[in-house]
Amino acid sequence: MAVTKAKKAEQIEKLSADLKGVNNMVVATFGKLTVNQDFELRKAVRSAGGKYSVVKNKLAGRASQGTALEEALKGLKGVTSIAYTTGDPVALAKAIGKYVIDNGEQFSVKGGVVEGKMVSAKEVAALATMPSKEELYSKLLFLINAPAQRLVTVMNAVGRDVAVVINQAVEQKKFKGDGAEAPVAAVAEASAPEAAQA
Numbered sequence: 001m002a003v004t005k006a007k008k009a010e011q012i013e014k015l016s017a018d019l020k021g022v023n024n025m026v027v028a029t030f031g032k033l034t035v036n037q038d039f040e041l042r043k044a045v046r047s048a049g050g051k052y053s054v055v056k057n058k059l060a061g062r063a064s065q066g067t068a069l070e071e072a073l074k075g076l077k078g079v080t081s082i083a084y085t086t087g088d089p090v091a092l093a094k095a096i097g098k099y100v101i102d103n104g105e106q107f108s109v110k111g112g113v114v115e116g117k118m119v120s121a122k123e124v125a126a127l128a129t130m131p132s133k134e135e136l137y138s139k140l141l142f143l144i145n146a147p148a149q150r151l152v153t154v155m156n157a158v159g160r161d162v163a164v165v166i167n168q169a170v171e172q173k174k175f176k177g178d179g180a181e182a183p184v185a186a187v188a189e190a191s192a193p194e195a196a197q198a
Contacts (some may be wrong), residue, residue: 012059024085024086026124027106029110030081037103049092066135088132094132096128
């Protein structure tokens with residue numbers, strides 16, 4: 001059944017509204033996907049914060065005019081589907097990458113757009129191996145916190161070492177006499193064997 005001009009115009013308008021502000025997209029093609037495989041793909045893309053749509057090539061080209069995706073959707077051939085997001089491109093690439101591994105013969109990537117720049121299928125595959133934003137943030141926070149944690153450990157160690165030396169002096173009854181300098185002399189005497197060992 002032929003699609004009317006009005007229906008095409010409506011489809012273009014809807015897709016155009018969806019693609020506005022989108023900078024990240026994976027363009028793919030597929031063979032015979034079962035209903036269950038299609039459901040799993042859509043679920044994977046949704047869980048990555050994206051949307052998935054099977055598109056008509058000419059309609060997608062028209063709908064993307066004036067967007068960052070225009071170049072990637074120009075002159076497409078064959079069956080085309082797009083997965084797109086305004087969020088993390090790595091998460092989207094990971095979701096698609098895992099799906100390609102699980103359904104390799106039936107589904108393949110043509111290329112894509114990352115932060116407004118066109119990328120090849122190989123680059124999409126490489127993007128899927130990168131850590132996500134959350135993983136990068138946690139690694140960065142670890143690197144920032146590590147020196148502070150080491151500094152605190154060293155500062156605590158100095159206080160702990162002084163307390164150990166004083167405790168040893170008390171146990172060995174080195175604090176004799178009433179003079180104020182007696183404890184200091186006792187601490188120095190108690191720490192002398194440790195200094196000699198070092």
